[in-house]
Structures are given as structure tokens and as C-alpha cells.
Amino acid sequence: MNDAFDIRGESHIEVHKFRAGAIIIATLLALLIQSSFPIHFAKAAVLDLPLLVTIYFGLSRRNPSTGLLLGMFIGLLQDSLSGPTVPLGLYGIAKTIIGYLASSIGARLDTEHPAARFALTFAFFITHQGLIVITRRMLLAQPEPWFNMHLIVAALVNALVAVFLFLLLDRLRKN
Amino acid sequence: MVALPSRHKSLVLLAGVIVLQVLMLAVQIKRDSQGRLIRVWTVGAVSPFERAGASTFGSVRDAWRHYFALQNTTKDNEQLRRENDTLKLQLSQLQGKAAEADRLAAVLNFRQSHAEVPMIAARVIGVSAGTASMTIQLDRGERDGIRKDMGVITPDGVVGKVVETYRNEAQVLLLTDKDGGVGAMLAVSRIHGPVGGQGEPLLVMKYVANDDEVSPGERVITSGMDRIFPRDIPVGTVADVKPGNTFKQIRIKPAANLERLEEVLVLKTLRPLETKTEENPADAKPSVPGAATPPPVVRR
Numbered sequence: 001m002n003d004a005f006d007i008r009g010e011s012h013i014e015v016h017k018f019r020a021g022a023i024i025i026a027t028l029l030a031l032l033i034q035s036s037f038p039i040h041f042a043k044a045a046v047l048d049l050p051l052l053v054t055i056y057f058g059l060s061r062r063n064p065s066t067g068l069l070l071g072m073f074i075g076l077l078q079d080s081l082s083g084p085t086v087p088l089g090l091y092g093i094a095k096t097i098i099g100y101l102a103s104s105i106g107a108r109l110d111t112e113h114p115a116a117r118f119a120l121t122f123a124f125f126i127t128h129q130g131l132i133v134i135t136r137r138m139l140l141a142q143p144e145p146w147f148n149m150h151l152i153v154a155a156l157v158n159a160l161v162a163v164f165l166f167l168l169l170d171r172l173r174k175n
Numbered sequence: 176m177v178a179l180p181s182r183h184k185s186l187v188l189l190a191g192v193i194v195l196q197v198l199m200l201a202v203q204i205k206r207d208s209q210g211r212l213i214r215v216w217t218v219g220a221v222s223p224f225e226r227a228g229a230s231t232f233g234s235v236r237d238a239w240r241h242y243f244a245l246q247n248t249t250k251d252n253e254q255l256r257r258e259n260d261t262l263k264l265q266l267s268q269l270q271g272k273a274a275e276a277d278r279l280a281a282v283l284n285f286r287q288s289h290a291e292v293p294m295i296a297a298r299v300i301g302v303s304a305g306t307a308s309m310t311i312q313l314d315r316g317e318r319d320g321i322r323k324d325m326g327v328i329t330p331d332g333v334v335g336k337v338v339e340t341y342r343n344e345a346q347v348l349l350l351t352d353k354d355g356g357v358g359a360m361l362a363v364s365r366i367h368g369p370v371g372g373q374g375e376p377l378l379v380m381k382y383v384a385n386d387d388e389v390s391p392g393e394r395v396i397t398s399g400m401d402r403i404f405p406r407d408i409p410v411g412t413v414a415d416v417k418p419g420n421t422f423k424q425i426r427i428k429p430a431a432n433l434e435r436l437e438e439v440l441v442l443k444t445l446r447p448l449e450t451k452t453e454e455n456p457a458d459a460k461p462s463v464p465g466a467a468t469p470p471p472v473v474r475r
Contacts (some may be wrong), residue, residue, distance in 0.1 A: 034304045
């Protein structure tokens with residue numbers, strides 16, 4: 001039943017399972033913090049906790065179907081909490097693809113090392129923003145810059161936070 | 176029938192899910208519908224936690240901040256310091272409450288000095304869950320008489336306008352959002368021009384001709400032309416001015432601290448109003464021709 005084992009052809013990479021409700025609670029907590037923290041710490045808006053959670057569970061579960069569905073679920077919730085100027089599907093599409101990519105890569109590589117997690121999160125953050133820009137430009141006809149220094153800084157900050165957050169989330173795994 | 180390999184199954188699922196969401200985007204644009212039901216469910220589920228978090232976090236943060244601010248002054252011995260620390264923690268909690276009381280008093284004073292403008296105070300309980308938009312969420316909604324398109328201000332200046340209302344919550348689009356804006360004018364030269372956001376901390380004033388005199392530091396106030404905000408409410412100050420092709424490029428520093436909003440005032444009217452700038456407010460004339468007739472109230 002486990003697709004991750006089927007597609008990678010290398011059964012030495014472990015598929016991690018989590019405690020009951022861990023994925024749902026972590027997801028909701030990430031969304032709650034994302035929509036509350038910047039009231040008190042404006043700089044915290046640079047973090048994209050829902051994206052980090054999508055990446056983490058994608059890399060850990062290593063099942064592309066689960067990864068993309070979780071990404072879609074998180075993305076649509078984030079769209080709903082972003083106000084009516086953000087159409088439902090903007091974050092949804094981006095996080096669906098990130099969920100799929102993360103779980104596909106997680107099925108092929110060992111992504112437990114902090115350096116690998118840092119590099120992957122950095123790359124996924126840039127890809128995620130690129131997907132949002134593509135959606136905005138091509139589907140919504142909204143002008144959006146492709147690249148700026150803020151994006152690189154935000155990607156670095158998110159990658160750094162991811163290293164510590166992922167260690168914390170590792171504790172939710174079943175032994 | 177040939178069975179699809181597992182990898183292809185997930186690719187087909189990916190394509191299906193993406194197509195579904197693209198269609199959803201298309202429907203929202205075509206029908207100008209915003210998936211209200213999903214938003215109502217999500218906001219309804221999250222806002223009680225945001226509400227609880229906002230008040231708890233605010234008091235803890237105030238106490239913590241004051242604790243550190245006072246800690247450097249302690250030079251007594253260890254035992255006295257411990258006692259001192261305990262007292263300081265108690266003091267800082269009280270200071271946090273006093274600071275909150277000061278903020279609320281400022282809001283109350285503002286309300287009393289603009290008694291002719293019906294407004295309601297609200298607490299900020301959430302912000303946009305991503306960087307794609309700049310919105311805040313208030314702890315008051317349709318039950319408190321808040322409607323879409325109502326203006327939101329602080330005693331310092333304009334904040335934005337209500338873009339979505341729920342039973343007990345409302346979402347406000349900040350001026351700094353790319354879709355945010357307000358009818359404004361320069362306080363000294365009385366030159367009119369819309370002020371809008373760019374997704375950055377500074378705002379932009381548009382359509383001011385290169386020939387017009389604008390100097391950095393000049394105040395920008397509401398013009399009342401947008402039929403949302405009364406005239407003469409501070410919008411910001413001119414941060415810098417550059418000549419453009421036809422119009423000047425004017426950047427504005429917002430008067431209200433939009434990055435740290437805790438309490439705001441919602442203008443409970445959709446009619447253009449005049450603040451008390453004349454001797455007799457009854458003589459106040461609408462800023463827009465024909466504005467005396469109120470536009471229809473938006474109701475769902």
C-alpha cells in the first residue's frame with residue numbers, strides 16, 4: 001500500500017510515521033502562529049510556517065500523493081486566512097506542487113541531515129515564491145516582480161528556522 | 176485496462192488537483208466570487224484561538240518587555256535582587272496594563288473629539304496568513320454593525336478599509352497592500368492625488384504633475400473624495416519626491432504604525448463625512464458633488 005517504497009526502488013530510506021493527529025495539529029498550529037505572530041513581531045511575517053510544515057511532512061512521509069494533498073489542504077487554508085484579495089488557489093497550487101516535489105525528493109534522498117534540510121528548504125522557498133509569481137502573472141494578470149534581494153533573505157531565514165523546526169517536529173515521529 | 180504505475184498515479188493526481196484549483200481561480204475571477212463559504216469556515220475555526228492568543232500574548236509581551244527594561248537598573252545584592260525581580264515582574268504586569276489603558280484612553284479621546292463620526296473600537300486579533308496580501312483581522316464583525324467598505328483608522332491616521340465581514344470578525348485591507356488606497360491631498364498645497372500601497376512599508380501618491388511643488392516632510396491628509404474616509408484625517412508625510420515622466424514619484428510614510436496595530440477604530444458609516452474643521456460642523460459641505468446622497472449600504 002505504501003507508494004513511497006514502490007517508486008524509489010531503494011527500501012533503505014525509511015518512511016516516517018507520526019503520532020495520531022500530529023500532522024493536523026502541527027498544520028493548524030503553523031497557520032495559527034502565522035496569522036497571529038506578526039501582530040507582535042512584524043518581522044515574523046518573513047516566515048512561511050505553513051510552507052515549512054508542508055516541506056517537512058512531504059520529506060518525512062515520502063508519499064507524493066499524500067504530500068500533494070497535504071500541500072493543497074494547507075495552501076487552501078492559508079488562502080482562506082489571507083483575505084479576499086488572495087483568491088483561493090494561489091497558495092493552494094504552489095503548496096500542492098511543493099508537497100509533491102518534497103515527497104518525491106524525500107523518497108529518493110536521505111533528507112535527515114541539517115545541511116540537506118537547509119539547502120532543500122532554501123530551494124523550495126524560492127520555487128514556492130516562483131510558483132506564486134507565475135500564478136499571479138499568468139492566471140490573475142497581476143504584475144509581480146520575479147526576483148529581489150528580499151526573497152533571498154527570506155529564503156535564508158526560512159531555511160535556518162526550518163533546521164530547528166524540523167528537529168522539533170522529529171519528536172512527533174513514532175519510534 | 177492497463178494499470179498505471181504508482182509514480183504515474185501520483186502525477187495524474189497532481190495534474191488533477193492543479194487543474195481543479197486553476198478552474199477554481201478562473202471561477203473566482205469570472206464571477207467575482209471569493210469562495211466565501213470556505214473562508215467563513217476557516218476564519219470561524221481559527222479566530223477564537225487568535226482572539227485568545229492576541230490578549231494572552233499581548234499581556235505576556237508587555238510584562239516581559241518591561242521586565243527587561245527595568246532589569247539593568249538593579250545593583251543590589253543577590254537576595255535583594257531576587258526580591259526585586261519578583262516585585263519588578265508584578266510592576267511590569269501593572270505597567271503593561273497601564274500601557275494598554277493609555278492606548279485605549281487615546282482611542283477613547285479620539286472618539287470623543289470626533290463624536291459626529293460614528294465609530295467603533297476593535298482589537299486586532301490576526302494578520303494575513305501569507306505575504307501575498309496585507310490584511311488584519313478584527314474582533315468585531317457584522318453583529319457589531321461593521322460592513323464591507325467601511326474605513327478603519329487609529330488616532331494617528333488611516334489604516335485601511337474593511338474588505339470582508341463575518342458574524343464576529345472583519346478583515347481589513349491595509350493601505351500598504353497593493354490593492355489598498357485612499358483619496359488624499361497634500362495638507363499645504365491642497366493638491367489631490369490617490370495614495371496607495373505597493374506591498375512595502377511606504378505608500379505612493381499618484382497623479383501629481385511634475386510642475387506641482389511638493390516638498391519632503393509635507394503632511395498628507397484624506398480628501399474625502401473616496402467616499403469612505405472623512406476629510407483631514409492624517410494619511411502620512413512625504414518621505415521623498417522624484418520627478419517622473421509625466422507625474423512625480425512621491426513616496427509617503429504612513430501616519431499610523433501599520434506594522435504594529437493593536438486597537439483600531441472602524442468608521443461605522445458608508446457616507447462621506449466631514450470632520451469638525453469649520454466652526455459649525457452643521458455647515459460642513461460634502462467634498463464630493465452629490466455626495467450628500469448616501470450610496471446604497473452594502474448588505475449581503
